[in-house]
Amino acid sequence: MSELPRGYQGPGDEPITHHGPPGGGAGRVLLAAAIVVLLVAVAGGTTWWMYTRDPARTTNDATAATRAPSASPCPGVKLRVAAAPEIAPVVSAAAKKLDDDPANACDPISVVAEEPGFTVANAAKPDVWIPSSSAWLGIANAGGAAFTAEGKPLAHSPIVLAAPSVVTNTLVKGGRTSWAQLTGAVATGKVAAVTMPDAQISTVGLLSVYGVNAAMARTTPDSGIAQLRALTLRSRLKEATADPAKLMARVAAQWNTNGVVYDVGVFPTTEQQLRTYQRGKNTVRLTGGFPADGQVEADYPFAVAKNNQDIELTAQLRAAITRSSLTKAGFRPAPLPGTLPLPAQPSALLAPATMWSEYKSLSTQVLLLIDASGSMNKKIAAPGGRTTTRAGLLRESGRFAAELFAEDTTVGMWYFGQPTPSSPPHREVVSYGPITAPVDGKPRRDALAKAMKDYRAADNSGTPLYKSVLDAVAEMREKVSPGTVTLVVVLTDGEDGESTYKMTHAQFMQKLAAEQDPSRPVPVLSLGYGPDVDMKALTDMSEATGGKAFPATNPADLSSAIAKAFLAAHAPR
Structure with missing residues (x-):
């Protein structure tokens, strides 16, 4: 199967202007800690860029979960930014451009890469937040935060079902697949393994569960049957807290001349992450397709905290994140047609995510x-x-x-x-x-x-x-x-x-x-x-x-x- 069609090209280096308020809602998210590893393209090749959370933070460390997202050693930091890991390199590059003293070891803007779930859990919030879904703003604000999104999201990236080509050849046709087809394939043993990210931590996990449930709702008018069919996929997961970037790293580390990887099955990831892998010189080829029966996508709002004290620097950062820098990194400037709209209430996302994450394997x-x-x-x-x-x-x-x-x-x-x-x-x-x-x-x-x-x-x-x-x-x-x-x-x-x-x-x-x-x-x-x-x-x-x-x-x-x-x-x- 061919790689995903690019389908996007930035119009140039002009900054993207935004206006308007964010959505609201109510809900609660249960969170854990993990190591976030991401893949970014550099100079036409593949480079592994890693951000590691405090190793003391674990799912059993409730006290550590309230710590600030980062503790900068530089007293001169004026603006603290938290960004979803896959977009953080673009944001960091934009922040570097605003340093008026290259010799200064302390940049005026500190950019921390972290999954949105961690940002919601941390008591100390950033001045600027760029999560990988607008849904997280409503979740955070319902918990007492006060973020306002400046207009439309910076970028978009649809969720795709990815796997080594030997697997996707049976599931993907014309760049499309379906959650229902994947569920049937794993139930009958045609797909050996399926993994998913943590639905309570990552956007890919949260939205994938939403997509699965939407797809199964199309198969029956009965909500109980639909939910059970969705959990049929959950019950067969090889892992429910897998990191797509780590899976790609494992695939990239294998040098099987036949291009077959037996221990990595199907997993959801963003199109941007898959494209980054595909641009690298990796022996094992990964391809993917959009699940047409429950198509979801990550978006990246530029959200400003109510207590942000440096509005001028914030505006400069916003202007420095250009459309061309985002498209070069593999993001789309506009939504993919057919994408499911986010529910008005965060609880509509969080309830199935909680059920999914805490599902008892009995x-x-x-x-x-x-x-x-x-x-x-x-x-x-x-x-x-x-x-x-x-x-x-x-x-x-x-x-x-x-x-x-x-x-x-x-x-x-x-x-x-x-x-x-x-x-x-x-x-x-x-x-x-x-x-x-x-x-x-x-x-x-x-x-x-x-x-x-x-x-x-x-x-x-x-x-x-x-x-x-x-x-x-x-x-x-x-x-x-x-x-x-x-x-x-x-x-x-x-x-x-x-x-x-x-x-x-x-x-x-x-x-x-x-x-x-x-x-x-x-x-x-x-x-x-x-x-x-x-x-x-x-x-x-x-x-x-x-x-x-x-x-x-x-x-x-x-x-x-x-x-x-x-x-x-x-x-x-």
Whole structure:
């Protein structure tokens, strides 16, 4: 694949003038510390420029996190500037031009390169701030800062999905790819590794999570399913706090004559960082593409603090950062068409970023309990005005559900129903085991999908619902282990009856309560089908075990219910 089209050329060396106020909003960001390494082009080659934070600062050092971004040894500094690492070299070069005494060891402007999350966390704020997204201004101001952006951003740089060419050749066509395609590729093993930057520290991480969620929202009207699909990618990340510049450094250090790097997969980065790498004389070629289903970009506002005491020097710095210097460094002067607008409220960015960053990597154990009694053959109205049966609606739901289980899921399926008085209350349809393991020579996921496709309810079959739930909970309780979420998912019309195992609701609830073990919880997630479903019975059953009950009126309801249960299990505490 060819390199990304340049698509930008500066008009010259004229300064860019800006006017207007910044956006606002509310939100909170959780921050950590890291080493920031960036790649910049110098004299047509590749040079590694490193800015290292105070090594005493770690994610567990809350006190250090409030320190100033830098402590200059020069008392003559008049203007302190914090800039996103990738644009800091351009800002530093502009600041050097304003030093009226080249022999002076102390420049009047101190430029510190740091990720925006660090600037937000530090108590001492700079006089001028050039973060890599305007979103950070609202986040910082909501926390008590007072920055005002001077008009339009200095520059723009879209987020691209980058990788060695041998990988991107399968994902990128015409400079475009998609988050959905990447998620599918990593889920099926076509992409060996995906890494992401810290969503609570870096703009690339923050906006990438926003892009992923926007892309998945396009695939379904159900927000729970969309979020679960986004977290499908999160659950498969090789690393969730990777630095794209470090990844590029590692790639550049490899001298594989075949141009194949096996330990670096796909990662998001800015177009500017990718272009800088591409301009270097590196053996391993990196290419990338814009994710068209959730296109996001970094922008670089020139923000001035309210307490800035040197407005004249600030204006001179602003004028010294020319359009040509930015385009030469690989930035764009204008947004890329089709870029998603930033949400008005920072919380719309921070909430998914927090969920993403603090996602619990838990294995899931599920026993699906499917009602195969005669009452499931009753006709009901379905979406679109058509008529179907409860069983037909359940078949459609099962098709959706089979796609939702992550690769670390262990699952089995029972049908319950009693066609004759001597029949058992339930039978195993798909054996319990890893979803990736084979069943009769095919992956268990495929076996689940086929079982739901072939599902039929027997006429005149009794409904031993309560007995089957008690047996299922007992079965799964023996499998509870640390680091896992264990569930029983029941799909039924919600009425126990016409079987030799029939019991009253009170009897069932008494037995269910007696078997609860807080040290080995097995929540029951129940889904009721049909207009006359006994939702109270299902709700009582689910709440007694710490689960949830949902009514089902369309095929997506099962997927939505499972999504909500999984999200709750993996959510930050």
